[in-house]
Amino acid sequence: MPVEVRGVIALRKALNAYAPDLAKQLTAEITQSLKVIQKSARGFVPSSAPGGLYNWDRRSATEPKAFNTSGRLRPFPRYDAGLIKRGIVYRTGYGKPNSRGFRSLFRIKNTSAAGMIYEKAGRLNPNGTGESKSNNPNAGARFVQQGPLYGSKKAGQDMRGRVLYRAWAQDEGKQLKAIFDAIDKTDKAFKARIASGAVKGAA
Amino acid sequence: MSNVVIDIAAEFTGKKAFKQAETSTDKLSKGVKSLAKTLGLAFGTQQVLAFAKASVKAAADDEKAQKQLALALKNVGLGRDVAASEAFIQKLQSEFGVVDDKLRPAYQALAVATGDTAQSQKLLQIALDISASTGKDLQSVTGAITKAYLGNNTALGKLGVGISKADLKAKSFDEVMNQLSDTFAGAATASANTFQGSMDKLSVASANVQEIIGKGIIDALKGLSEDTTVDDLAKGMEDFALFTADAIRGVGVLLEALKAIPAAVNLPGLKFAMQATGLGILSKIGAAERKKQEAAAARATNGLAHLAELESKYANITLATKKKITAQELKTLKAKQLQLAIDKANLALGKSGDVFDMEKISLAAAERNQAEQLGKVTSQAQLLQITNDLARIQIKQSILALEEAIASKDVAAITAATNKLNADLGILGVLAGQKVKLTEIEKILEGMLPKDLINLANLNEAIRLLGVIGAGTGTGTVTKNATPILGDPNASPVGFPTALTTAEINALLEAGRFVPSGGGGGGNAGSYASSGFPGATKNGSMNVYVNVNAGTVANPEELTTLIQDAVISLNKRGDLLTYAGSL
Numbered sequence: 001m002p003v004e005v006r007g008v009i010a011l012r013k014a015l016n017a018y019a020p021d022l023a024k025q026l027t028a029e030i031t032q033s034l035k036v037i038q039k040s041a042r043g044f045v046p047s048s049a050p051g052g053l054y055n056w057d058r059r060s061a062t063e064p065k066a067f068n069t070s071g072r073l074r075p076f077p078r079y080d081a082g083l084i085k086r087g088i089v090y091r092t093g094y095g096k097p098n099s100r101g102f103r104s105l106f107r108i109k110n111t112s113a114a115g116m117i118y119e120k121a122g123r124l125n126p127n128g129t130g131e132s133k134s135n136n137p138n139a140g141a142r143f144v145q146q147g148p149l150y151g152s153k154k155a156g157q158d159m160r161g162r163v164l165y166r167a168w169a170q171d172e173g174k175q176l177k178a179i180f181d182a183i184d185k186t187d188k189a190f191k192a193r194i195a196s197g198a199v200k201g202a203a
Numbered sequence: 204m205s206n207v208v209i210d211i212a213a214e215f216t217g218k219k220a221f222k223q224a225e226t227s228t229d230k231l232s233k234g235v236k237s238l239a240k241t242l243g244l245a246f247g248t249q250q251v252l253a254f255a256k257a258s259v260k261a262a263a264d265d266e267k268a269q270k271q272l273a274l275a276l277k278n279v280g281l282g283r284d285v286a287a288s289e290a291f292i293q294k295l296q297s298e299f300g301v302v303d304d305k306l307r308p309a310y311q312a313l314a315v316a317t318g319d320t321a322q323s324q325k326l327l328q329i330a331l332d333i334s335a336s337t338g339k340d341l342q343s344v345t346g347a348i349t350k351a352y353l354g355n356n357t358a359l360g361k362l363g364v365g366i367s368k369a370d371l372k373a374k375s376f377d378e379v380m381n382q383l384s385d386t387f388a389g390a391a392t393a394s395a396n397t398f399q400g401s402m403d404k405l406s407v408a409s410a411n412v413q414e415i416i417g418k419g420i421i422d423a424l425k426g427l428s429e430d431t432t433v434d435d436l437a438k439g440m441e442d443f444a445l446f447t448a449d450a451i452r453g454v455g456v457l458l459e460a461l462k463a464i465p466a467a468v469n470l471p472g473l474k475f476a477m478q479a480t481g482l483g484i485l486s487k488i489g490a491a492e493r494k495k496q497e498a499a500a501a502r503a504t505n506g507l508a509h510l511a512e513l514e515s516k517y518a519n520i521t522l523a524t525k526k527k528i529t530a531q532e533l534k535t536l537k538a539k540q541l542q543l544a545i546d547k548a549n550l551a552l553g554k555s556g557d558v559f560d561m562e563k564i565s566l567a568a569a570e571r572n573q574a575e576q577l578g579k580v581t582s583q584a585q586l587l588q589i590t591n592d593l594a595r596i597q598i599k600q601s602i603l604a605l606e607e608a609i610a611s612k613d614v615a616a617i618t619a620a621t622n623k624l625n626a627d628l629g630i631l632g633v634l635a636g637q638k639v640k641l642t643e644i645e646k647i648l649e650g651m652l653p654k655d656l657i658n659l660a661n662l663n664e665a666i667r668l669l670g671v672i673g674a675g676t677g678t679g680t681v682t683k684n685a686t687p688i689l690g691d692p693n694a695s696p697v698g699f700p701t702a703l704t705t706a707e708i709n710a711l712l713e714a715g716r717f718v719p720s721g722g723g724g725g726g727n728a729g730s731y732a733s734s735g736f737p738g739a740t741k742n743g744s745m746n747v748y749v750n751v752n753a754g755t756v757a758n759p760e761e762l763t764t765l766i767q768d769a770v771i772s773l774n775k776r777g778d779l780l781t782y783a784g785s786l
Binding site for chain 1: 207
C-alpha cells in the first residue's frame with residue numbers, strides 16, 4: 001500500500017520552476033534509495049530456472065522461430081535471468097492519476113513476463129489448480145512451488161513475492177525513511193531559500 | 204496479467220481535487236468583485252496613480268528616444284546638429300500632428316543613410332507629404348526613400364507614387380525626389396488642416412502633456428526623496444498620487460462651496476479661486492522650476508554640441524594617425540609573412556630532397572634488408588654472402604658520397620670520402636679473398652684541374668720529337684720522360700734513337716718501359732712482343748696482342764646493381780627512360 005502524501009507534486013513543480021538544483025538533488029536522493037531496492041531485487045533472481053524446472057530455461061538454439069498462435073497469443077515466456085534482471089526498473093516521474101485520482105510518485109517495477117511469473121507463482125493456489133494438461137498430475141503444483149513467498153498479505157493488497165516484493169519487504173522501512181527524509185530536507189531548504197529572498201517570485 | 208509494481212508514495216490529485224479548486228476560485232472571484240464594489244471610491248485614487256505611472260513612462264520613453272536619436276546622429280558625425288534636429292522634429296510634430304515617436308525613427312533612418320542634416324530634413328518633409336497623400340505609414344515611406352538613396356529603387360516603386368520603372372532606372376535620386384516633391388507638395392499641410400489633422404494635433408498635444416507631467420513628477424519626486432531607486436520612486440509616486448487625489452477632491456469641495464455664493468459663479472472668480480488655492484501656488488513654483496531646468500538643459504545642449512564638434516575633430520585626427528600606423532604595421536606584417544613563406548618553402552624543399560633521393564632510399568632499404576637477412580642466416584656461406592653484399596652496399600654509399608663531394612668541389616670532403624671508399628674496398632677485398640688494387644683517386648682530382656692542352660710550345664716540341672724519331676736525322680735528344688710514341692707495329696725499327704747511351708737504355712729498361720721478350724722478365728711490365736714497339740720481333744714474325752682493360756669484371760649481382768644504379772642515376776638527373784606519355 002503506497003504511502004499517501006500531500007504537496008509533493010506541488011513541491012516538485014515549484015522546485016523545477018524556481019530551484020532546479022534542489023529538484024535535481026531531490027531526484028538523486030530518491031533514486032539512490034530506489035537503486036538499493038532494485039539492486040537487492042536483482043540479486044534474488046536465480047541464474048537458471050528455479051525449482052529444478054530446467055525445461056523452462058530459455059535455449060536460444062532450440063527456440064522456435066515462429067509460433068503457432070492457435071489458442072494462445074504468444075508462447076509461454078521462457079525463463080531468462082538476464083531479461084528478468086533488466087526488467088526490474090524504477091521510475092521517479094509522476095504519471096497520470098489512476099481511477100481513484102491518485103498519482104504514483106515513485107515506484108519500482110518487475111516488468112518482464114517471466115519475472116512476473118517467478119515473482120507471483122503460487123500466491124493464489126500454492127498447490128496448483130489441476131488444470132494443467134500435463135500427464136503429471138502434480139505438474140501445476142510442481143511449477144508454482146518455485147520457492148517461498150516473502151512479504152505480507154494485507155487486506156486489499158497482496159504484497160508477497162520472490163523478487164521485488166522480497167527486496168521491498170527487506171528494505172522497506174529504511175528506504176521509505178530515506179525518501180521522506182530527502183523530501184523533508186528539500187522542502188525545508190526551499191522554504192529557507194524563499195525566506196532569504198534568494199528565490200524571486202516563488203512566495 | 205497484473206503488473207508487479209510497488210508504489211512507494213502517491214498523491215491524490217483526481218477530479219475531485221480539481222472541482223474543489225474550481226469552487227475555491229469561483230468563491231475567490233466573487234469575493235474580489237464584492238470587494239471592488241465595496242472599495243469603489245478607492246478607484247479614483249487608483250486611476251490617478253495609473254495616469255501618473257503612464258505619464259512617467261511616457262516621459263521616460265520620450266527621453267530614451269531623444270537620447271537614441273542624439274547618439275545615432277553623433278555616430279554619423281552629426282553630433283553638432285542634435286539640438287537643431289530635435290527642434291525640427293518638434294516643429295513637424297506641432298505642424299502636422301505626427302507624434303515625435305514616429306518622427307524620430309524616420310529622421311534617424313534618413314540621417315544615418317544620408318549623413319547630412321539638410322538632406323535628411325528635406326527628405327523627411329517629402330516623406331510626410333507622401334505618407335499623408337498615399338495613406339502609407341511614415342516608417343514605410345521613409346524606409347523606401349532610404350533604400351532609394353542607397354541605390355535600391357524597388358521599394359520606392361512599390362509605394363505607388365506614380366514613378367515608372369523606366370524613370371526609376373533612368374533618373375537620378377535627386378531627380379526622382381524633385382518629382383515626388385512636386386507631386387505631393389503640400390499634402391501634409393492639407394491633411395493637418397482637416398478635422399482628422401486637428402484631432403491628430405490634439406492627440407499629439409495630449410501625449411506631450413502626459414510626457415511633460417511625467418517629467419515633472421519624476422523631477423519632483425527625485426528632488427523630494429533624493430533617492431533614485433525604483434522602489435522608492437514608486438512609493439513616492441503612490442504617495443504623490445494619493446496626495447494629488449485628495450487635493451483634487453478638496454478643490455471640488457471648495458468649488459462646490461464657491462458655487463453656493465452667487466457672486467462667485469464666474470470664470471475670473473473661479474480662476475482667482477484656483478490661483479488662491481495651494482495647487483495654484485504650487486503650479487507657479489513648478490512652472491518657475493520648469494523654466495529653470497529648460498534653460499539649464501538648453502545650455503547643456505549647446506555645450507554638448509560644442510563638445511561633440513571638438514570630439515569629432517579629435518576623432519578624425521586620431522583616425523588618420525591610426526591609419527598611418529596600421530599601414531606600416533601591415534607592410535611589416537606582409538614582409539614577415541613573405542619571409543615565413545620562403546622559410547617554409549625552403550624547409551619543404553629540403554624535406555623533398557630527402558624524400559626524393561631515391562638512390563639513398565634504395566641503398567638504405569637494401570642495407571636494412573640485408574640486416575634483416577643477417578638475423579636469419581643458417582650457414583657460414585650465407586653469412587659470408589650477406590656480409591659481402593653489405594660491404595658492396597657500403598662501397599656504393601661511399602661512391603655516392605664521393606660523387607657528392609666531387610660535385611661540391613670541397614677538397615677536404617673529397618679526401619675524406621676517398622679514404623672511406625678505400626677502406627670499404629679493402630674490407631671487400633679481404634672478404635673476397637683477393638688482392639685489391641686501389642684506384643688512384645688523386646688522378647681524378649688532378650683531372651679536375653683545368654689543363655692547357657694545346658699551346659705553341661707543346662706543339663713545337665712535339666713536332667721536333669716526331670722529326671727526331673721518324674727521320675732519325677734530328678739533332679735533338681729525347682728526354683727521359685718523353686712519352687713513347689707508337690709507330691707502325693709492322694715497321695722495322697728504323698730510326699731508333701742512337702743518341703741514347705747504354706746507361707740511359709738500361710735505366711729505361713729498369714723502369715719497365717722496354718722489356719725484351721723471352722728475357723724471363725714477365726711480371727707486371729708485360730711482354731715486349733706485345734708492347735708494339737719497333738724491333739719487338741727480331742725474326743719478322745711479330746704477333747700483336749691488344750689487351751682491353753674493361754675494369755672489374757662484375758658478377759651477375761654486381762652487374763644488376765650497376766644497372767639499377769645507372770637507372771636510378773638517370774632518373775635522378777631527370778633523364779627518364781620512359782617515353783613521353785607513358786605512365
